[in-house]
Amino acid sequence: MxxxxxxxxxQFASPKTFYPFxxxxxxxxxxxxxxxxxxGLYLGxxxxxxxxxxxxxxxxxxxxxxxxxxxxFIYVVMCVYAALGLVLxxxxxxxxxxxxAPTGAMFTFLALWTGALWGRxxxxxxxxxxxxxxxxxxxxxLYLGYMALRAAIDDPRRASRASGLLAxxxxxxxxxxxxxxxxxxxxxxxxxxxxxxxxxxxxxxxTAMLVMTFAFWAYAIAVALYRVRLIILERERHAxxxxxxxxxxx
Amino acid sequence: MKKRSKRLLLVLTLLTGxxxxxxxxxxxxxxxxxxxxxxxxxxxxxxxxxxxxxxxxLVEEGxxxxxxxxxxxxxxxxxxxxxxxxVYTGILPDLFREGQGVVAQxxxxxxxxxxxxxxxxxxxxxxxxxxxAEALERAKAQQSGNAAQVMEVAQ
Numbered sequence: 001m002x003x004x005x006x007x008x009x010x011q012f013a014s015p016k017t018f019y020p021f022x023x024x025x026x027x028x029x030x031x032x033x034x035x036x037x038x039x040g041l042y043l044g045x046x047x048x049x050x051x052x053x054x055x056x057x058x059x060x061x062x063x064x065x066x067x068x069x070x071x072x073f074i075y076v077v078m079c080v081y082a083a084l085g086l087v088l089x090x091x092x093x094x095x096x097x098x099x100x101a102p103t104g105a106m107f108t109f110l111a112l113w114t115g116a117l118w119g120r121x122x123x124x125x126x127x128x129x130x131x132x133x134x135x136x137x138x139x140x141x142l143y144l145g146y147m148a149l150r151a152a153i154d155d156p157r158r159a160s161r162a163s164g165l166l167a168x169x170x171x172x173x174x175x176x177x178x179x180x181x182x183x184x185x186x187x188x189x190x191x192x193x194x195x196x197x198x199x200x201x202x203x204x205x206x207t208a209m210l211v212m213t214f215a216f217w218a219y220a221i222a223v224a225l226y227r228v229r230l231i232i233l234e235r236e237r238h239a240x241x242x243x244x245x246x247x248x249x250x
Numbered sequence: 251m252k253k254r255s256k257r258l259l260l261v262l263t264l265l266t267g268x269x270x271x272x273x274x275x276x277x278x279x280x281x282x283x284x285x286x287x288x289x290x291x292x293x294x295x296x297x298x299x300x301x302x303x304x305x306x307x308l309v310e311e312g313x314x315x316x317x318x319x320x321x322x323x324x325x326x327x328x329x330x331x332x333x334x335x336x337v338y339t340g341i342l343p344d345l346f347r348e349g350q351g352v353v354a355q356x357x358x359x360x361x362x363x364x365x366x367x368x369x370x371x372x373x374x375x376x377x378x379x380x381x382x383a384e385a386l387e388r389a390k391a392q393q394s395g396n397a398a399q400v401m402e403v404a405q
Contacts, residue, residue, distance in 0.1 A: 049378075049379030049380075049381075050379060050380065051377050051378065051379070051380075052378055052379065052380040052382070052383035052384075053345060053347075053350075053373060054344075054345065054373070054377075057344075058377055061377070083261055086257060086261055087254060087257045087258045087261055088254065089254075089257075121343075121344055122343065122344065122345050122371060122373060123343060123345070123370045123371050123372070123373075124342070124343025124344075124345075124346075124368075124369065124370045124371055125343075125368075125370055128285070128370065129285075130285040131285065165264070168261065168264060168265060168268075169264075169268055171265070172268050172269060172272045176272070176276070183276075184285060185285045185286050185288075185306060186285050187285055187286075187353055187370060187372055189372070189373055189374050189375040190374070190375045191375060192375040192376070192377065200375050200376045200377070201375075201376065201377035201378065202377060202378045202379055202382065205377055
């Protein structure tokens, strides 16, 4: 079958093939993101029951938890692309890593912000320097540092190598964030959802959270593909197919 | 060795190196990464006496006493092994309850009481509707054969 050949997969590593392919995918993921957000927020705010301890204020969880998951997950994906770029010297991998960073930073900020708003009524404070909160803040700085380093170096190949290494160094922070609540005494509670045990929350709450997670996934993919198309055009502006494309558009 | 495998080796070595370094650092600083001390730590004199620190545990059932000024509260923090009495003047967070987790910042006074200047509520990772919580309470009470408690919850 065609799908199992090396050539089939390698064609997507070429910016020229990937550009129109990404363009076709974007509307589907954008549509899915919109639909899932509406459904997820409806489930979270109207269907899920109140919590026996926190009443309604726990509902910010439906944004906070998926955002925090995405902030870590996007970083790992970004690192995989950065590593591929460093090892195989594929331009597109590096462009994908660059396209993911702003979205990851946005989700990290969202997780920190909603966490502060949730912490004030429940814990009694917006911020504490416990291991979970501090390591998540470091993640935000890693994203910002990655983007700043890229922007600071003019030569794209040197920029991608330097920022790729920075991204790889920072990946150790991800398990630290995830396991911080187990390794140390933190004010932040432990994980309600894990791969090894049943979620410690009501089923409707869990469903709403899962739907919101898929919504954020779809959003992240749509936005990253949109951004990578722009990066491709900018980086490959001297390639013949880009010049031809620009002439067609005119 | 091909250039590509060389670069792969470099990346892998780098990652392993960082991993090992972080593991060592984290292990070495483990003691200092604690956000709070437990009552057992305090009784074992592991907590500092000369500066302020945080103490964490459960608010003991039936230990909460309010003074007449309406702001000063006395309660006992326990980890089901040791107990430390705490005094605090100020507004308590919404989730502050007997039997619930709490983290208090302050100093130990010579008489063994903990004078807190900040009290934070710690909640666990369990979320459920109130009816389920009640049903669980009831089941627990039934199991222990405590009829009085069943009546109390049912009312």
